[in-house]
Amino acid sequence: MPTIKFTGPALVASVEENDDGSLDLISDKTTLESLNGLSYQDEEFSDYLYDREETEGFAEYVSGGILSFTYDSSSGALIGSIEYQLSRHLSADEVEALEEYTIEQLTDGIGSNFSQERALSGEVTPFINHEELSCHQAS
Numbered sequence: 762m763p764t765i766k767f768t769g770p771a772l773v774a775s776v777e778e779n780d781d782g783s784l785d786l787i788s789d790k791t792t793l794e795s796l797n798g799l800s801y802q803d804e805e806f807s808d809y810l811y812d813r814e815e816t817e818g819f820a821e822y823v824s825g826g827i828l829s830f831t832y833d834s835s836s837g838a839l840i841g842s843i844e845y846q847l848s849r850h851l852s853a854d855e856v857e858a859l860e861e862y863t864i865e866q867l868t869d870g871i872g873s874n875f876s877q878e879r880a881l882s883g884e885v886t887p888f889i890n891h892e893e894l895s896c897h898q899a900s
Contacts, residue, residue, distance in 0.1 A: 763847040765823075765856065767863050769894040771796075771830055771841040771887045776880055787885055793839045796887050797832035801875040806843050806866050815858040822848045823859065828867075828875060830887050841889030843867075847898075856896060864891045 773792060774784040787793075806826025810816040816823075825846045833840050843863055851859065866872060867889055879886040 763850050763898065763900050764844055765847060765851060765859065765896065765898045766842055766844040767860060767894050767896050768840055768842040769889040769891060771839040771889050773839060773885050773887045775885060776883055790837060792885060793837070794832045794834075796830050796839055796885075798830070799887065800827050800829035801871070802827055803878075804871050804874065806863060806871060807845060809866070809870065810862065813862060816862050819851060819855045819858075822851070824848075826863075828871060828889075839887055841887060843889075850898060850900075856898065860894065860896055864894065867891050 773787040773796065775787055778784055805824070806828070807820070807824050808826075810820035810823055823845050826843050829842055829844075831840050831842070832838075843866075845859070868891060872888060876886045876888060
């Protein structure tokens with residue numbers, strides 16, 4: 762079954778805000794390693810594909826889309842990913858639309874829900890740097 766995976770470096774924010782409302786980014790190895798294997802399975806990114814005109818035309822061919830994080834020991838970085846399962850390969854235009862949709866979910870949809878839940882539970886919050894998102898479609 763074909764897949765398409767969006768990945769990017771993950772940044773990790775502290776729970777407590779600074780006086781100016783900003784959050785400190787955490788980069789220590791122990792914290793990053795502790796987030797290896799973390800995933801958010803309450804919602805799948807494909808759940809909302811039919812809600813958008815740009816993605817509804819190919820939504821039936823896309824499933825899955827779990828937000829997950831992996832620690833890469835060779836680079837010392839936390840990597841975030843969203844992997845979809847496909848029943849057929851997507852065209853370049855469809856991949857572009859899926860990428861835009863995925864970024865919106867990361868910044869203001871599922872990603873926001875995930876961040877809020879972690880913050881409310883007092884845990885550090887990883888999030889994918891969507892400006893450095895890469896895409897790989899495989900057979």
